[in-house]
Amino acid sequence: MGIKVAKFGGTSLADASAFRRVAAIINSDPDRRYIVASAPGKRFSDDIKVTDMLYECYNHAIAGENTDASFDKVKARFADIINDLGVDFDIDSEIELVKEDSKNNLTRDYFASRGEFLNSKILAKYLGFSFVDAKDVIFFDEYGHLDEDKTYHIFAEKVGAYEAAVVPGFYGTAADGSIKTFSRGGSDVSGAIGARALMADIYENFTDVSGMMSADPRIVSSPKIIDTISYTELRELTYMGATVLHDEAVFPVRRAGIPINIKNTMRPEDRGTMIVSNAPPSDRPVTGVAGRCGFSTINVEKDLMNTELGFGRRVLHAIEKNGVSFEHCPTGIDTMSVFVASEDIKNCKEKIIDDINNKVNPDVITIEDGIALIAVVGRGMANRTNIAARLFTAIGYNNIHIKMIDQGSCGTNIIIGVAESDYKKTVEVIYNEFIG
Ligand code: ADP
Ligand code: ASP
Ligand code: MG
Numbered sequence: 001m002g003i004k005v006a007k008f009g010g011t012s013l014a015d016a017s018a019f020r021r022v023a024a025i026i027n028s029d030p031d032r033r034y035i036v037a038s039a040p041g042k043r044f045s046d047d048i049k050v051t052d053m054l055y056e057c058y059n060h061a062i063a064g065e066n067t068d069a070s071f072d073k074v075k076a077r078f079a080d081i082i083n084d085l086g087v088d089f090d091i092d093s094e095i096e097l098v099k100e101d102s103k104n105n106l107t108r109d110y111f112a113s114r115g116e117f118l119n120s121k122i123l124a125k126y127l128g129f130s131f132v133d134a135k136d137v138i139f140f141d142e143y144g145h146l147d148e149d150k151t152y153h154i155f156a157e158k159v160g161a162y163e164a165a166v167v168p169g170f171y172g173t174a175a176d177g178s179i180k181t182f183s184r185g186g187s188d189v190s191g192a193i194g195a196r197a198l199m200a201d202i203y204e205n206f207t208d209v210s211g212m213m214s215a216d217p218r219i220v221s222s223p224k225i226i227d228t229i230s231y232t233e234l235r236e237l238t239y240m241g242a243t244v245l246h247d248e249a250v251f252p253v254r255r256a257g258i259p260i261n262i263k264n265t266m267r268p269e270d271r272g273t274m275i276v277s278n279a280p281p282s283d284r285p286v287t288g289v290a291g292r293c294g295f296s297t298i299n300v301e302k303d304l305m306n307t308e309l310g311f312g313r314r315v316l317h318a319i320e321k322n323g324v325s326f327e328h329c330p331t332g333i334d335t336m337s338v339f340v341a342s343e344d345i346k347n348c349k350e351k352i353i354d355d356i357n358n359k360v361n362p363d364v365i366t367i368e369d370g371i372a373l374i375a376v377v378g379r380g381m382a383n384r385t386n387i388a389a390r391l392f393t394a395i396g397y398n399n400i401h402i403k404m405i406d407q408g409s410c411g412t413n414i415i416i417g418v419a420e421s422d423y424k425k426t427v428e429v430i431y432n433e434f435i436g
Contacts, residue, residue, distance in 0.1 A: 002031040005200040007169060007191030010041020010049055011208040012265035013119055016084030023127055025206065025268050033164040034198060036191040037123050039115025040077055050077055050115040051170075051184075058111035061102060071095055078118055087126050094118060109171065109181040116168035116187065124166035132158055132165050138172025138193060140180050146172075146193070148252075155197035167194060188246035192260070196252035203253050203260045205245060210264040211273030212237070212244050214288040215431045219424050224435055226287060227271070230279040233287050233377050234260075236413050240375035241292040250275070282380035285387050286434035289427055291374030293420045295327065296342040297403070300356060301335045301364040311360055312336060318355035322348045327373065328406045328415065339404065339417065342369050371403060372423035375415050376430055382411035391416075394433040400426050 008022050026032045039050040057070040075095045082089045098114050117133065124131035137155040139147040151172070159165050169187025174180035182189045188205060195203035212234070215223040229237075231254040238247035244262060253260055254277065263272035298319065305311050312331065319326060319338060328339040345352060349367055356365055381387050388407075391414060395402060404417030418426050 001033075003033060003198055003200045004029065004031040004202050004204055005034045005036065005191055005195040005198060006032045006204040006206060007036040007187055007194075008038060008265065009187065009205075009207045010038040010051075011043075012041075012206050013037055013123065014040045014043045014047075016081050018265070019081060019085055019123065019126060021265055022123070022206070025265065026127060028268075031201070032204070034159060034194055034200070035120075035123065035127070035129065035164075035166045036169045036187060036194050037116060037120040037166055038169050038187040039119050040081065048073075050074060050119070051112055053077070054111045054115055055108065058108050061106060061111070062108075067099065067102075071099060074115075078122065082122060085122075085126055087122055089122050089125055091118075094121075105179060107178060110179040112181050113168070113171035113179050116170045120166045120168035127164070127166065130162040130165040132162070132167050134168045134171050134190060135173045135179060137167065137197075138190060140172055140174045142175040144174070144180070146252075147175075151193060152197040155194060156199075159194065160198055182246070182248070185243065185246040188249040189252075192249040192252040195258050195260075196256050199256065200258055203258055205249075205260055205262045206265045206268075207244060207262060208265065209244060209262075210267055210270040211262045212242065212275075212288070214286075214435045215427055216242065216290065219427045220431045220436070223431065226273050228274045228276060228279045229287055230379055231275060231277055232410070232412065233279070233379055234275050236375055236377045236408075237288045237290040240290040240373065240377075240415075242288065242290040279379060282378065284378065284435065285380040285384050286376055286378040286430070287380070288378070289374060289376050289430045289435070291372055291423060291427055293370075293372045293423055294342050295339055295371040295373050295417065296345055296367055296369045297371055297417070298338045298340065298345075298352065298356070299335065299364070299366045299368065300337075300360070300362045302360065302362040303334050305334045305336065305362075308360070314359040315356055318359050319352060321355060322352050324348070324352070328404060328417075330404055330406060337404065339371070339373065370420045371417050372420045372426070373404075373415055373417050374423070374426055374430070375413050376434070377413045378434075379412050381413070388414065390433060391430065394429050395426060398425065398429050400429065 041049045060067045078091045139150045141147040169190035171181040211225040213223040235250045260275040324344045326338045400422045406415045
């Protein structure tokens, strides 16, 4: 028998009918034996994810306020699912246990993790699968990074001991023994870890769309679904804003060459997107376009900057000293710009300016906010000419001003910076030029 690890996202497990669909998908293939589950997500656009409800519980708890009302909302979400499915699960006692445990685990991560914990227990019961707590099989080291060796070894031993099991996504155990979550959307990472640990034939990631789209569907209407994409292209697109998969989910499976298949829980018959190491040559230069708002640029100008040994290093060190990492750093002869996340510098702008002034004594230093970065990604770009010409002609023709251009050394991506107000239009223009 083969091994498939299947991860189901929040919308795929948002209510009882979603659970039924998930069970039908799992039962239709005996290889789908190891399941990673998210907390219940949104049932409709204004709905609240259980994870967000739990953050609210934490906010009340940490303020010393009564948490009963906010926990009742969480309980109601689970009670709806349990009652409708007819699963024998005592949600009242489980919530009481969480409240009790939380007195000794008063952390944001502990609270947030309970959505995945409870949902996975319910799913395991409903499927007749074993339940294995992620705290016993996923481990972080003292720096907060995944402890890969320990995790893969123990995950394989404990989860692999069962014919079929459900493991909660999103969290594991930190080096000090407390519960630690990944960043938002992190169940994708847990699924990839499970697939790697069990050396699965495939990692199936079930969500609410029929695969990875070549642009954000909230910007371009009905963008084309990508049939096959390489791990590298996927990483570049997810990092830059294609939020369908957590951008760190690629690492555990890439090294082991385990393919990822993004599939739609509502339409499991659709092929979805295959993510592999050796994607076949593409007849299209651009595989996809993705971007994000919320960047700032720190611009430094100084005459004869290029003759000053260590100038760039000292500017970057001033930024690093403030705990800020940089995204891009294009330079001119006497100018240097450093692109950073606006969120990271919002409380230390003045300090960064002071530090740069002290370190390199520039002629001018300014910070500009409101920048969007957009990645144009395609394995078919590397060996084709004329791509940059087409890209910049299309953008220029639409009167969009480009603030930054950066091309990765592998030639499979071009990143441009534009004003946030031009973000959506730029994505549309690029999509229409290369894909639409
Ligand atoms: P899940 O709860 O299953 O993890 P997410 O909400 O995290 O699902 O991710 C799926 C959503 O990602 C889609 O509904 C879509 O709105 C969004 N999305 C953003 N960019 C893309 C893209 N390039 N391709 C597909 N979906 C995308
Ligand atoms: N439930 C978590 C979140 O909302 C993790 C996940 O769904 O992947 O971010
Ligand atoms: Mg997700």
